[in-house]
Amino acid sequence: MKIAITGKGGVGKTTLAGLLARSLAADNLRVLAVDADPDANLAAAVGVRAGSPQPLPFSKLTELAKSRTGADQNSGGLFKLNPRVDDLPQQFWLEHQGVRVLKMGTVDHAGSGCVCPEHTLVRSLMRHLLLDRDEVVIMDMEAGIEHLGRGTADAVDLLVVVVEPGSRSVQTALQVEQLAQQLAIARVGFVASKVGGPEDLAFIRRALGEQRTLLGQLSWSDALRRADKAAQSPFDFSGPFIDEVNAIKRALLERMPTHEEAGHV
Incomplete structure (x- = not known):
């Protein structure tokens, strides 16, 4: 089961990703x-405390990227575009409460459109995680999903778009939905976040329309704020969002493809 979570920055997608990972x-x-x-x-968001060992971002593992792509052996600038990565997740993940966390990071390019060993390593690893692994994968994405790319995006069983009660958030969510269609992602669902009451939820329902699937909601609460300030997982706090994320989990599990529809778990 592969789930990608996206939405406008600040809407709470990382909070949702962490809660779902812990709940599953x-x-x-x-x-x-x-x-x-x-x-x-x-x-x-999963619960790894500040000051504890943190997962290393693959984009910063320059020497590893050069070694795996062969760039350290070729002074001509040529390197492999399909390096071996299947042994890397277990070497670099950080495990907490049954959740294994990996961090991709970002690649700093000297020029636009640059394809470097680090970018190649991250791209190959993303493809491996979506196509070849049999765990449940929860992927916390940027607001856009272009970096999934064709050939990996269609491996996503469900794209979850997080939206808060606001016109700019809704606009971003609908743009992401259009991009998902272009990348042949068959299943898209929405989650209402930072819901302060019935009016907020009604606003989101109207903005999305009846033709779109609303998987559930996360109400904003003092417990979520305390968890955010303490850099802790909300899953370790008590609040209505625990029941809400469990309801979201059940809704997305109901929308998973069957084995006949997909070639992975």
């Missing part, structure tokens, strides 16, 4: 939480 792990499922948003900290 509590069901004794093998869960791999992948931080693919350079501005996010999924490890903290």
Whole structure:
């Protein structure tokens, strides 16, 4: 089961990703939480404390990227575009409460459009995680999903778009939905976040329209704020969002493809 979570920055997608990862792990499922948003900290949302060892971003592992792509052996600038990566996740993930966390990081390019060993390593690893692994994969994405690319995007079983009660958030969500269609992602669902009451939820329902699937909601609460300030997982706090994320989990599991529809778990 491969789930990608996206939405406008600040809407709470990392909070949702962390809660879902912990909730699924509590069901004794093998869960791999992948931080693919350079501005996010999924490890903290899963519950990894500040000051504890943190997952290393693959984009910064320059020597590893050069070694795996052969760039360290070729002075002409040529390197492999399909390096071996299947042994890397278990070497670099950080495990907490049954969730294994990996961090992709971001690649700093000297020029636009640059394809470097680090970028190649990250891209190959993303493809491996989506196509070849049999864990539950929860991927916390940037607002856009272009970096999934054709050939990997269609391996996503469900794209979850997080939207808060606001016109700009809704606009971003609908743009992401259009991009998902272009990348042949068959299943798209929405989650209402930072819901302060019935009016907020009604606004989001109207903005999305009846033809779109609303998987559930996350109400904003003092407990979520305390968890955010403490850089801790909300899953370790008590609040209505625990029941809400469990309801979202059940809704997305109901929308997973059957084995006949997909070639992976």
